[in-house]
Amino acid sequence: MNLEVRLPNVGIDKVKVIELLVKIGDHINIDQTLLVVEVGKAMIEIPSKVSGIVQDIKVKINDKINTDCLLMLVKTNSNTVTTDNTKLVKNYYIYASPIIRRLAYKLNINLKNIIGTGRKGRILRCDIDKFIKREENNNNLPEFIVQQYSQYGNVKLIKLKNDKIFTIEQLNNSWRNVPHVTQFDEVDITNIEEFRKKYNNKLISQNIPVKITLLTIFIKIISVALQEFPYFNSVLINNKELLLKKYINIGIVVATNTGLIVPVLYNVNNKDILTISYELDILLMKIKNNKLKLSYTKGSNFTISNLGTNSSTTMFTPLVNFPEVAILGLSKARTIPVWDGSNFIPKLMLPLSLSYDHRVINGLDSVNFISFIKELVLDIRNLIT
Numbered sequence: 001m002n003l004e005v006r007l008p009n010v011g012i013d014k015v016k017v018i019e020l021l022v023k024i025g026d027h028i029n030i031d032q033t034l035l036v037v038e039v040g041k042a043m044i045e046i047p048s049k050v051s052g053i054v055q056d057i058k059v060k061i062n063d064k065i066n067t068d069c070l071l072m073l074v075k076t077n078s079n080t081v082t083t084d085n086t087k088l089v090k091n092y093y094i095y096a097s098p099i100i101r102r103l104a105y106k107l108n109i110n111l112k113n114i115i116g117t118g119r120k121g122r123i124l125r126c127d128i129d130k131f132i133k134r135e136e137n138n139n140n141l142p143e144f145i146v147q148q149y150s151q152y153g154n155v156k157l158i159k160l161k162n163d164k165i166f167t168i169e170q171l172n173n174s175w176r177n178v179p180h181v182t183q184f185d186e187v188d189i190t191n192i193e194e195f196r197k198k199y200n201n202k203l204i205s206q207n208i209p210v211k212i213t214l215l216t217i218f219i220k221i222i223s224v225a226l227q228e229f230p231y232f233n234s235v236l237i238n239n240k241e242l243l244l245k246k247y248i249n250i251g252i253v254v255a256t257n258t259g260l261i262v263p264v265l266y267n268v269n270n271k272d273i274l275t276i277s278y279e280l281d282i283l284l285m286k287i288k289n290n291k292l293k294l295s296y297t298k299g300s301n302f303t304i305s306n307l308g309t310n311s312s313t314t315m316f317t318p319l320v321n322f323p324e325v326a327i328l329g330l331s332k333a334r335t336i337p338v339w340d341g342s343n344f345i346p347k348l349m350l351p352l353s354l355s356y357d358h359r360v361i362n363g364l365d366s367v368n369f370i371s372f373i374k375e376l377v378l379d380i381r382n383l384i385t
Contacts, residue, residue: 001075001076001077002055002073002074002075002076003050003052003073003074003075003076004070004073005034005048005049005050005070005071005072005073005074006068006069006070006071007037007046007065007066007067007068007069007071008046008049008067009067010037010039010044010046010067011039012039013066013067014064014065014066015037015038015039015044015064015065016037016038016062016063016064016065017035017036017037017038017059017060017061017062017063017064017065018035018036018037018038018043018061018101019035019036019061019101019104019105020034020035020057020059020060020061020105021033021034021035021036022034022035022054022057022072023054023057024054024055024056024057025053025054026053026054027051027052027053027054028048028050028051028052028053028054028074029048029051030047030048030049030050030051031047031048032047032048033045033046033047033048034046034047034048034071034072035059035071036101037065046071048074050074050076051074051076052074052075052076052077053074053075053076054072054073054074055072055073055074055075056072056073057071057072058070058071058072058073059071059072061102061105095116095118095121095122095123096111096116096122096123097122100123100124100125100128103125103128104128107128107132109128109131109132111123113131114127114128114131115127142157161258161259163256163258163259163261164258164259167259167260167261168259170321170322171319173322174319174320174321174322175319177322177323178319178320178322178325178357179357179358179359180317180319180320180355180356180357180358181355181356181358181361181363181366182317182318182353182354182355182356183353183354183355183356183363183366183367183370184315184351184352184353184354185351185352185354185370185374186349186350186351186352187349187350187352187373187374187377188338188347188348188349188350188377189214189333189348189349189350189377190346190347190348191378192214192217192377192380193214193333193348195380196212196213196214196217199212200212203274208274210274210277210278210281211277212273212274212277213277214306214330214333214350215252215280215304215306215308215330216273216276216277216280217273217380218304218306218328218330219250219252219265219268219273219276219280219304220268220272220273220276221373221376221377221380222250222302222304222328222373223248223250223268223269224269224376225369225372225373225376226248226269226301226302227248227269228372229365229368229369229372230244231244231325231360231361231365232302232325232326232356232361232365232369233245233248233301233302234325234360235323235324235325236323236325236357236359236360239359242360245301247266247267247269247301248267248268248269248301248302249264249265249266249267249268249299249300249301250264250265250268250300250301250302250303250304251263251264251265251297251300251302251303251304251321251324252264252265252280252283252303252304252306253303253304253305253306253318254284254287256287261287261292261297262297262300262303262321263283263284263286263287263292263296263297264296264297264298264299264300265279265280265283266299283296300321300324301324302324302326302327302328303318303320303321303324303327303328304327304328304329304330305318305327305328305329305330306329306330307329307330307331307332308330308332309332309333311331311332312332313331313332314331314332314334314351315331315351315353316329316331316353317329317353317355318353318355319355320355320356320357325356325357325360325361326354326355326356326357326361326369327354327355327356328352328353328354328373329352329353329354329355330350330351330352330353331350331351331352331353332351333348333349333350333351334348334349335347335348335349336349352370352373354366354369354370
């Protein structure tokens with residue numbers, strides 16, 4: 001059905017249309033800004049009170065319109081609208097003359113992306129010109145780089161897939177926003193590996209099509225540790241407040257042909273290791289078949305990056321999965337001689353790399369966290385239920 005979008009009461013009967021921010025065929029959401037009107041020297045955004053597809057626009061730039069004027073028709077599957085007019089208008093603090101606004105509209109430029117250099121931050125024509133030049137340089141950058149390198153030999157420019165671009169952006173956010181510190185340690189997993197193999201043989205004998213891995217054991221261990229150390233299960237807000245989460249979702253870094261992806265296991269503190277192993281197998285199968293939904297990569301509290309047995313790396317520095325505050329890296333375990341006071345005994349040692357946000361977690365916190373993990377490794381049988 002088509003719903004009418006009308007001008008709400010903005011405090012003055014007649015206003016002037018300065019900007020149109022949507023066009024016919026656009027899909028709009030509730031509270032999305034549709035147009036900007038001029039009220040005296042102020043600019044006011046007019047958000048949508050419906051979601052759907054714009055079918056027709058009844059106003060144009062420079063039109064002077066009154067309260068309840070029909071602005072546009074929107075095709076929607078829902079007849080639910082926002083009725084509180086106090087939520088329909090927002091102050092628009094971009095200072096620019098009507099001429100600059102019309103120019104920006106014609107050039108399809110969002111004035112919110114431009115920093116004005118005029119008095120009180122007013123956007124001038126030179127600011128528009130600088131923005132255009134900068135955008136042109138950015139758009140021409142790939143071509144420029146290709147020209148620079150192709151003079152020495154053949155090159156090939158490829159487009160990255162969306163999941164790879166998402167990974168790049170996430171890593172940029174992490175490196176830019178988190179002051180990283182990494183603590184390195186190692187833990188004796190000789191007994192835990194012996195126990196794990198015996199336990200899996202028992203599962204096979206019972207025809208249970210699941211096996212526990214070192215990774216699933218550590219997922220469970222981390223879920224217990226996060227309850228003991230709540231700061232590791234938090235989000236820093238504006239460097240002033242710390243949001244402590246009462247639930248525990250663990251993200252697992254998985255390498256694919258197109259980049260890294262971090263599927264999430266939810267509420268692991270309420271699940272046994274067999275259930276965690278089963279759910280992780282399902283996630284990995286979905287990733288392999290390209291059927292993992294984006295929703296299953298959101299909501300993690302803490303991330304584990306496991307290099308596994310195929311890596312020869314003994315230590316590495318994992319990047320915190322922003323906005324989380326910590327990540328644990330597991331490297332390849334190796335057997336080394338350990339002195340017990342009288343003899344060297346072969347022990348299977350697992351290198352650990354704990355990276356954390358130093359604004360939230362200090363060195364003593366990280367030492368205690370790792371020590372607690374090592375204690376749980378020695379008492380792993382208590383986690384098998």
